[in-house]
Amino acid sequence: MHGLIYKSTGSWYVVKADNDRFFNARIKGIFKIDGITSTNPIAVGDEVDIEIESDADSTAIIGEIYARRNYINRQSPKSKYQHHIIAANLDQSMLVATLREPRTSQGFIDRFLVASEAYHVPPMVLFNKADLYRKKEMEKFEEWKNMYEAIGYPVFLVSVKDNTGLQDLGAKLAGKTTLISGHSGVGKSSLLNRLLPGKEIATQGVSNWSGKGLHTTTFAEMHDLPGEGRIIDTPGLREFGLFDISKQELSHYFPEMRARLNDCQFNNCLHINEPGCAIKDAVANGEITEDRFVSYYSILESIEAKSY
Ligand SMILES: Nc1nc2c(ncn2[C@@H]2O[C@H](COP(=O)(O)OP(=O)(O)OP(=O)(O)O)[C@@H](O)[C@H]2O)c(=O)[nH]1
Ligand SMILES: [Mg+2]
Ligand SMILES: [Zn+2]
Numbered sequence: 001m002h003g004l005i006y007k008s009t010g011s012w013y014v015v016k017a018d019n020d021r022f023f024n025a026r027i028k029g030i031f032k033i034d035g036i037t038s039t040n041p042i043a044v045g046d047e048v049d050i051e052i053e054s055d056a057d058s059t060a061i062i063g064e065i066y067a068r069r070n071y072i073n074r075q076s077p078k079s080k081y082q083h084h085i086i087a088a089n090l091d092q093s094m095l096v097a098t099l100r101e102p103r104t105s106q107g108f109i110d111r112f113l114v115a116s117e118a119y120h121v122p123p124m125v126l127f128n129k130a131d132l133y134r135k136k137e138m139e140k141f142e143e144w145k146n147m148y149e150a151i152g153y154p155v156f157l158v159s160v161k162d163n164t165g166l167q168d169l170g171a172k173l174a175g176k177t178t179l180i181s182g183h184s185g186v187g188k189s190s191l192l193n194r195l196l197p198g199k200e201i202a203t204q205g206v207s208n209w210s211g212k213g214l215h216t217t218t219f220a221e222m223h224d225l226p227g228e229g230r231i232i233d234t235p236g237l238r239e240f241g242l243f244d245i246s247k248q249e250l251s252h253y254f255p256e257m258r259a260r261l262n263d264c265q266f267n268n269c270l271h272i273n274e275p276g277c278a279i280k281d282a283v284a285n286g287e288i289t290e291d292r293f294v295s296y297y298s299i300l301e302s303i304e305a306k307s308y
Contacts, residue, residue: 075241184236
């Protein structure tokens with residue numbers, strides 16, 4: 001029977017079969033997929049064929065995995081030669097960021113956006129915990145909102161705690177499969193509890209917030225939205241290590257750079273100090289923000305470091 005992976009712990013999986021029943025499933029024998037470097041051969045969102053093992057116990061064996069439409073990948077925190085598929089077959093991704101408790105850096109946001117671009121998953125950025133923002137944080141938010149919207153990324157400001165700003169979001173999520181990502185403690189699971197009436201996903205206790213980013217969610221899990229659509233909660237990330245992106249292709253994943261690449265004098269321009277560089281010109285005249293260029297340069301350097 002055909003099914004969809006809703007949860008993966010690495011050793012067993014929750015599959016929703018086409019008959020709408022959930023099964024606890026395992027992989028039998030050696031499963032070859034996607035080369036050998038992935039730390040997780042099957043990810044949330046994967047389409048699979050299952051063989052029912054026990055109807056009474058709702059257990060099954062995964063027999064086959066279908067080709068992925070897309071996926072989001074990150075470098076394994078344990079080894080830069082390994083990657084970890086966060087989720088597969090996505091319509092869009094949403095980075096949950098916060099300007100306080102904890103503070104998300106622009107570098108982290110931009111790495112997530114680059115990964116989404118590289119894997120052809122349209123991203124958006126949602127700033128949560130608006131209730132904690134003072135003047136300083138609101139100014140930063142406005143600055144980032146203007147910057148990201150000008151590039152074409154939707155930006156939201158919400159307070160899950162106060163239930164504000166969430167109306168617009170519903171329309172954006174309806175009928176789509178959306179990956180939710182971000183640092184630990186930004187409120188990903190809290191947001192899902194707001195969007196999923198009747199669900200009680202575990203979240204960090206309010207009084208326990210230590211600023212240390214203790215992970216509450218430990219495995220990626222997909223949930224059905226009321227109406228059409230699905231949403232994937234994931235464990236918080238400390239950093240977003242990009243995998244498999246070359247120096248040469250990096251600027252293609254910055255939409256504001258992509259639009260200008262043909263205007264560089266050299267077609268292998270890395271936009272550092274080459275003559276006739278349209279990207280440097282656009283930074284100089286303010287069409288590309290310095291902060292985005294700094295992110296570009298910092299990612300470029302991290303790719304360089306990897307190839308030693
Ligand atoms: N002040 C404030 N606190 C919030 C808001 N949303 C969530 N929180 C709190 O932030 C803490 C972390 O929330 P979680 O939903 O567990 O965060 P998470 O992103 O799922 O964290 P991980 O599962 O560890 O990745 C909890 O104590 C929430 O109550 C908000 O809008 N405002
Ligand atoms: Mg969580
Ligand atoms: Zn250039």
